[in-house]
Amino acid sequence: MKADSIEARVRRSLYGARRWHPAEIVFWVLALAAFFLLPRQLLILNEIAILGLFALSLDLILGYAGIVSLGHAAFFGFGAYAAGLFAKHASADPLAGLAVGMGAAGLLGLLTSPLILRGSDLTRLMVTLGVALILAEVANSLGGITGGADGLQGITMGPVLGLFEFDIFGKVAYLYSLAVLFVLFVLARRITGSPFGLSLRAIRDNPLRASASGVPLHWRLVAVYTLAAAYAGAAGALLAQTTQFVSLDVLAFHRSADLMLVLIIGGAGYLYGGLIGAVAFKLLQDVIASFTPQYWVFWIGLFLVLFVLGGRELIHGGIKAVIGRIGSLGRRSPT
16 A cells, blocks of 8 residues: 555656646746847857757766766767768758767667766766877877868758758748757756656766666666667757758867866756756857957956855746746636
8 A cells, every 4th residue: 555655656746747847838938039139140049959958968967967078069069070971972861861960869778878878977088088189099090080170071962851942041940949958858858857767866866766666777877877878969960951061060179178167057867957057058149248258258257256156046037937827827726
């Protein structure tokens, strides 16, 4: 009887986590409304959507499984090159290229997971960084395939679903990236709210206790690491397709470092942290660069130091308060 009641509570908790919060609906409605409200900012909005998906991929391993990484750009860049080469030499279909980018990055994640998941957090930091650096050197040396320092050029993309041609204003690019982000976010939301997602949190909080409870630690971590790599590959593929160019910059260390900053700003462990952090980071970068093009890195660094020292809890608390307020209004019955 007691076991039944515990099982019932777990089921109710899982079903409750799957229900959409009113604040979530508002978030995605605003993301779609930005297409109409900010027609001159669609290019940067596309970058935000891609960065948000990239941050979501890191949050899956860092926020939910506790796997730290300083080389997550390896999968981003690998997906970008795979999608770019596929478009150049095989097919210009965007969805097929997206699948190729995800599959290639996911396979790379699966093959490198035995190296990444060994040792402590410091070991993982060094190994992930090493993988990204090795891939960057390989891409640079294989100039005949990747274009080397000149970048992969000559990429031509076909229309999305055979109907919507990419334009220089970013209209199709933003809607395409936003749609892919939404679909993959919904999938990640279901996964993290499932028993598999709960087992990842158990591993993150106390690996020894999770192992004693019968959770297969190694294979769960391999699975989520492969999934996160595929998500990062999807973000890289979107960048290659919407810009129709891939450079060595997609494998650079600063992409992994910026990604960590995005999660620091937005918060890790609740999926929306990466999306909110991507919006804040890109807008902050764009505004500061418009005022001081030469010293924008200094001002962003200063902001992040002040944010971590005193403003993080205040801002995160404010965000949670707003979400709770919207949720209470949504649950309030009409009079």
